[in-house]
Amino acid sequence: MTRVVLVEDHDMVAEAIGLALERAGIEVIARSVTVAAARADTRRGKPDVVLLDRRLPDGDGTALIPEFVGDGAKVLVLTGEAMASVAARVAEAGAAGLILKTARLDELVEAVRRVAAGEVVFEAKLLAGVLDRLTGRVKVAGATLTAREQETLLLLADGAGTDQISTSLGVARNTARNHVQRVLDKLGARSKLEAVSIARREGLLD
Template identity: 45%
Template sequence: MEPTTSVRVLIVDDHEVVATSLAHVLDAEPDIVTVGVAGSLARARDLVTSTAPDVVLLDHRLPDGDGVQSVGTLRGLRPSVAVVILTASAADHVMVEAIEAGVSGFLSKTRSLGEVTSAVRAAAAGEAVISPEMLARLLPRLGSNGRAGRTTLTDREREVLGLLAEGLTNAAIAERLTVSVHTVRNHVANLSAKLGARSKLEALSIAVREGLLPDR
């Protein structure tokens, strides 16, 4: 039986071969549909508005601007969208900037096609698309104001936040805490709402800024 809903994906990449290949792979999946392909940020803005994607795969270098710097604009047009940065290689400071802009993660253009589809599903489900190793490397580089924030989290929310900082998925956190995935999702939703974050990586970025995570 085919799924009743599909993950709607917008691909933003000026390399036609890359974009076409990604669209072909994603459209072959029963639960994913490519709703548009854009070769520029201007076209991406139009398509985000007209096609209502769930996930945007966004190249970080485009002819009319920097993809990372456009994340805020795209999310402003569609607050619920998950933005995953496509990159062949990116310096740590670029990825830090992307996390602080609210991306849901990163996807290397060298990844296998199976990893691409898995990343799209993960982003659509609210998971962070980033390896624990990369997360551990980047977290200390996120900006901190050096002061404790005014956000008050429960002990359990702080515990969940700490496990998110380890790069654990909702399912892995549920197993660690011996609770249901549904319960973990609720904790993540609650702590994200308190922090004013729309993605797990953005929640971690804000938590670092407010001093809610221990020094790593």
């Protein structure tokens, strides 16, 4: 079962999201209403996914993304701001996705599932802007990918998650995860989305 920490300070919104997730078989292990509580709940609970509202009473939730990712959690940002600049900021911080508060609950549930499976999930209308803004932020000096890493990169560019990469390459899930991490390391990327953006700029997907 996917385990989620829900970071949302509005009671009505949090209750609706929590019920939708639970009905879909996704366990909400904690609900946090502040930056401080989100940090404590995530460290204690070790969730698969942190569903993170950006605007919290004691600060911007975006600042927590690198910390959560470093602890092994996937981060899906929940926001009412349909701006490429916001999407690029959370992507650069390492979030696996962003979903708008105008989305339907079933769309949010599906986004959580996809992020938990290792996919990158951004609103289609924001994705192009995210890629444009990330391109050029990291310079790659002669990055050389192995044939298997190149295959992995192509699958990432198609939006594949870890499970899909594992199946497509015929390798174990941990092996697929290692391939992805090596691609990110060689490209100097902090997220899968940024890796694809850099690869496009460097002509590695041509």
